[in-house]
Amino acid sequence: MNANYANSIAPIFSGKKFQGGLSLNLKYTKFFRGSISFGDKKFTFTQTQTPGLSMNQKDSMNIAREYIIGTLKKSMEDDSAAVIKSLGYSMLLKPAEKAAIIKMKFAELSYGYKESLAKQEASVLIESKLTKASHFSWVSVNLNVPFTPTSYSNSEAFSTVFADKSSYPYSFNITYNNVWENKLGRFFFMIKPGILKNNSVLSKQLSKLSYQEYKNLGGTDTAKAIQLSTTDVYIEKYNAFITPSIKLQAVYFPKFSDQVGVDLQLEKNMGSYHTLNGVIGIPFRLAGAESDKAITFEVQLQMPDLRNEITPDKKFWDKAIIGVTVGLPFGSSIY
Incomplete structure (x- = not known):
């Protein structure tokens, strides 16, 4: 609305x-x-990982992904057990009510871990530069x-x-x-x-x-x-x-x-x-308080009616507009 x-x-x-x-x-x-897409470039693990192990970019990313999934799976199992254990102490809830709460909590955990998996995968792709x-x-x-x-x-x-x-x-x-x-x-x-x-x-x-x-x-x-x-x-x-x-x-x-x-x-x-309208802009990104919520500014030259079809009596600079636009992701801040 x-x-x-x-x-x-x-x-x-x-x-x-x-x-x-x-x-x-x-x-x-x-x-x-x-x-x-991945190239044929070889990736060699560092001394703190598995020394001497060399493989292509795709295989390296697959290993990184399996490690992320394994870590999240262990955390999810621990959190699920904690939910079940906490409800076990309740003497007021009926079995059907406990089952409904467990189902709701598991759905929340599933959504949160899927989001975490996507973010961690994206972070590895960006930071490791394994992709072509x-x-x-x-x-x-x-x-x-x-x-x-x-x-x-x-x-x-x-x-x-x-x-x-x-x-x-x-x-x-x-x-x-x-x-x-x-x-x-x-x-x-x-x-x-x-x-x-x-x-x-x-x-x-x-x-x-x-x-x-x-x-x-x-x-x-x-x-x-x-x-x-x-x-x-x-x-x-x-x-x-x-x-x-x-x-x-x-x-x-x-x-x-x-x-x-x-x-x-x-x-x-x-x-x-x-009309035929045009815009030439120079966007630049400013890192916000959170790395995944960058703020984008853009200096623009807006050029309405490029072919003088609607306002033939006006010159180019009489119609042109210079301005600044700001793209601010929801919930972001500069500092």
């Missing part, structure tokens, strides 16, 4: 009109089975359904009266992601087809003004402007339309530096709003 308190929840209690923002977001993600290349992919299906309309106060010109325009900007998209890692570095590729119930405001084709700016520029409907349900007004003709789109993104982190990379994005909109 997505909501903006000021625009979507407060009007329920204040009696004002909805300005949008209350919507239901449904998302399904499917991870596909990944692949790991790896690849995994996933697909996400996303549907956003607005519960409340998004309202805009619109006037086609400074000399005409205001009218309220409403829209339900639903959206649907499918995102297919791929990640490869090999001797050259780490590659990420995404393709995202989608569809949006668009309008002139969302596509930024109208002039957005405050009441004071509207008045200073010679707006005549000042009486209505004071009573408007929104704080901003939009000048020029308002239209609603459907916008199919497809977005491509490629990100590369070189092998010699997995902290700084290059991000290239291209988005093509179709229909009456048929």
Whole structure:
């Protein structure tokens, strides 16, 4: 559920009109089975392990995996025995209740140890550098359904009266992601087809003004402007339309530096709003308090309407935007 308190929840209690923002977001993600390839490079165990034992990379990883599984199995057996033993002291629980608790506790233990196995395997793969290349992919299906309309106060010109325009900007998209890692570095590729119930405001084709700016520029409907349900007004003709789109993104982190990379994005909109937009970014990763929760910053040059199809009267640098995005994993902190 997505909501903006000021625009979507407060009007329920204040009696004002909805300005949008209350919507239901449904998302399904499917991870596909990944692949790991190993080279012919030999791996020799150190003196603290098994001196003189040499084998290829795949066999070395298999041994490391068996060791992890054996260690976790012993720990799980000890924890399971402790659960059974602790319930044995209870005189109040019936046998059926004890069995239900044991089943629940075992399920919790199983989930925790499966997660630990995955993390330890990944850690060995990363730290030992035994792999030659790896690849995994996933697909996400996303549907956003607005519960409340998004309202805009619109006037086609400074000399005409205001009218309220409403829209339900639903959206649907499918995102297919791929990640490869090999001797050259780490590659990420995404393709995202989608569809949006668009309008002139969302596509930024109208002039957005405050009441004071509207008045200073010679707006005549000042009486209505004071009573408007929104704080901003939009000048020029308002239209609603459907916008199919497809977005491509490629990100590369070189092998010699997995902290700084290059991000290239291209988005093509179709229909009456048929812009071609681009983004060039430089992402860099900052280690968080936990090693597996790095924080990603990206400096971006956003380039809307590259072919000057919507705003031919504006030059490139009048439309370009320089900004910074931040990717913060849930529960992470810098220090």
